[in-house]
Amino acid sequence: MTRTFNLSELDPEDQVLITRSRQGDLDAFNQLVVRYQDLVFSVILRMVRNHASAEDITQDAFISAFRNIGRMRGVNFRAWMLRIARNATYDEIRRSNRRPEDSIDEQIITLGETLASDEESPEDRAMRRDLGMSISRGLGELQPDQRMAVVLVDVEGLAYEEAADAMEVSIGTVKSRLNRGRRRLREWLVANVEQLPPQFRLHD
């Protein structure tokens, strides 16, 4: 299941909503919030790995976006929103690094509610949830830059260009961070093979 987005495929309705939001229309902005809150929350949760912090950061990110939407350049609201989310998560990561007593919330293991397919059997769903838990632990082993690249491109399915826009780096840097993140994650998954469901286990 590959989920890729191209810049040219962006919904033109975004542009209308952005224009209205710039004029202070909160309802229009809330429509943008509804469109992107799952993506933004997901990225933030996988980055900070703490459910309560992720909720707070997501809310603050949307508030900041509304206040600063007049400064937005270009039309790609999603990449711009992810940029705000990225900056907020980096702040939180730095803050939590200064407070080592703040352990990672175990709620991350469940990753909250997921977007399950109706066609999936309960067994498949449970298995995928187990996989999500293991992957989340593995992502925690990556450096923030590598984690962000892996989450945006592999987990959320953004194109290189959009990920580069969200991370404010070049496409080459995205590729490089992505490969290093994948390599390191693979090493961790191989070393902790018992944490993966049997059918997803990797072998060296």
Place this chain on the structure above:
Amino acid sequence: MIFRIWRNRRREQDDELLSAYVDRRLEGESGIELPEHFRAEAEGLAETAALLRSVERVRAPRSFALSPEHVRVPGSPLFTERTGWSLALFRAPTIAAAAAAFVLGLLVIGNLAGILEQDSDDAFARSTATEASLAADAPGDVVVDTPGGEPSISSPAATAAPAATSAAAAAPLAPAATVAPAAAPLAPVVTAAPAAAMAAPAAAAPEDFARLESAEALDMAGADSAMLEDGQEALGAESIELNARSESEILPDDDLAPQPDVETALGAAPGQEFPELIETAVAAGDADAGIELPLWQLELAFGLLALALGGAAVAIKRRR
């Protein structure tokens, strides 16, 4: 070092190549054969990427739609509706702090570069001179020794005019800043610095001021002219002579009409009487004397001001 940079760059290029290969983003992918040692790694990475793509996407636990309360701090529209005056008020501490820091920077640079020299001796001489002029400016008549050796009694207003006139009259002969302070003891009401500044401000060198003001503090009218150095000695004597002439010959006491160049020098308004002119000049001199602070005090004041305003700006930003 160069080898390490080259090796890191090479590794980055390998990473980019592998990523693009795994994501099938290589140009002309079908024709590219990865080296053997890359192929095994690429397969492992492709497997990891496929695993990541199969992870379930997360749903937001609640709606993050904003309410009006989210975007407005109660009782503080300043922080949300920053337009017009509110924007100016919001930015005022920052701008003021920047201005104070700028002035402080100018003072420090000027001090270091020697443009704004003011040492403690200079300040002491200035204050002594001011005290001397204040003492002489006592109410009532003042007994003044003239160079001719004949004491004369004159009122402050009466002596002020000749002194100012002599300062202006002496200006073409020599640097006015040198002459005017020498004339000051004869007319204590018009203090040396303002008169000199009004007569010919461009000619006033700071060193001359400092030296002559010190001499003035020692009651130069009765003192030996040896207090002045070299050419200033002659100039001092000349100016004293001019003062005496101005009193007795050039301008009699009953004739207070100012000369045209004096009017110009003092910035007279049309129809303004000369005594009023002198009072204005004295007032201006007093005002100038009021801002004579030592440089370090100015620097300290602007430094503290910049710190206070900067702190206020940071506090406002944090509150926002």
